[in-house]
Amino acid sequence: MKWLVKIIRNERRALERARRRFIRKPNEAHLHDVRTTGRRFRSLLEDVAALAPSERLLRRVKRAATATDAARDATIILQLLENSVEPSELPHAQPLLDELRKREKNATLRARKELRRMRFAP
Amino acid sequence: MKPQPVELGDATSVNEVIERVLETRLREVRDLTTGLRSRNQQGLHDFRIACKRLRYALERFEALDPSLESAAQRLAELQDALGEAHDRDGLLAILPSAMATTERRLRAEREASVDRAVAIWDDVRAVMEAVNSHRV
Numbered sequence: 001m002k003w004l005v006k007i008i009r010n011e012r013r014a015l016e017r018a019r020r021r022f023i024r025k026p027n028e029a030h031l032h033d034v035r036t037t038g039r040r041f042r043s044l045l046e047d048v049a050a051l052a053p054s055e056r057l058l059r060r061v062k063r064a065a066t067a068t069d070a071a072r073d074a075t076i077i078l079q080l081l082e083n084s085v086e087p088s089e090l091p092h093a094q095p096l097l098d099e100l101r102k103r104e105k106n107a108t109l110r111a112r113k114e115l116r117r118m119r120f121a122p
Numbered sequence: 123m124k125p126q127p128v129e130l131g132d133a134t135s136v137n138e139v140i141e142r143v144l145e146t147r148l149r150e151v152r153d154l155t156t157g158l159r160s161r162n163q164q165g166l167h168d169f170r171i172a173c174k175r176l177r178y179a180l181e182r183f184e185a186l187d188p189s190l191e192s193a194a195q196r197l198a199e200l201q202d203a204l205g206e207a208h209d210r211d212g213l214l215a216i217l218p219s220a221m222a223t224t225e226r227r228l229r230a231e232r233e234a235s236v237d238r239a240v241a242i243w244d245d246v247r248a249v250m251e252a253v254n255s256h257r258v
Binding site: 001043047081 | 130139
């Protein structure tokens with residue numbers, strides 16, 4: 001099925017482009033892109049596994065997702081806490097805000113390091 | 123949660139592939155609606171992941187079948203609501219106990235997001251039935 005080969009090739013290239021953008025500039029938007037394209041590609045590989053088995057590639061895509069989980073979690077929780085904290089409770093939130101900022105920075109650097117070692121397309 | 127395998131061994135056309143993928147992913151979502159009704163964190167998470175798989179399949183195939191577009195759009199809204207509930211669960215798990223007012227607000231927002239997800243799911247179900255009957 002030619003369309004299937006084409007669709008897999010396109011999504012694979014999209015993930016590789018997103019990975020490279022994140023490596024060049026590891027910010028929140030690029031992290032989001034690499035996670036979204038990775039999830040879409042993973043879902044495609046799982047949907048058509050019976051026609052186009054690609055276990056090794058699928059494992060690599062899952063590893064990429066795992067490598068970015070901590071950075072995404074820290075970013076989302078940090079933004080939510082910043083936006084929802086009751087002003088009178090800010091002193092109680094401050095240690096958690098500091099911790100989340102540190103966690104976000106370190107996790108993003110770790111994700112970049114992990115993703116540098118992976119390639120999804122030539 | 124592992125996705126259900128799609129039986130495609132003897133599929134010979136693009137249409138057959140689309141139908142079987144969508145059937146399997148929709149069944150997966152339906153099987154997990156108990157998670158939405160129960161409103162607990164794990165049940166909602168599993169339901170959200172299954173919705174995501176169905177949405178990606180719909181978006182992938184909508185270029186080949188534009189009738190899938192409206193279901194994909196409604197599923198995106200459903201995912202937004204479920205995502206908001208999920209993020210609040212994540213923050214509530216680590217929120218300091220001294221932040222009672224913030225906690226109350228987050229819990230109320232979480233419940234409102236789940237209510238919105240329940241309402242959207244009823245719509246998505248109706249749209250998916252229409253897609254199914256159109257494709258058969």
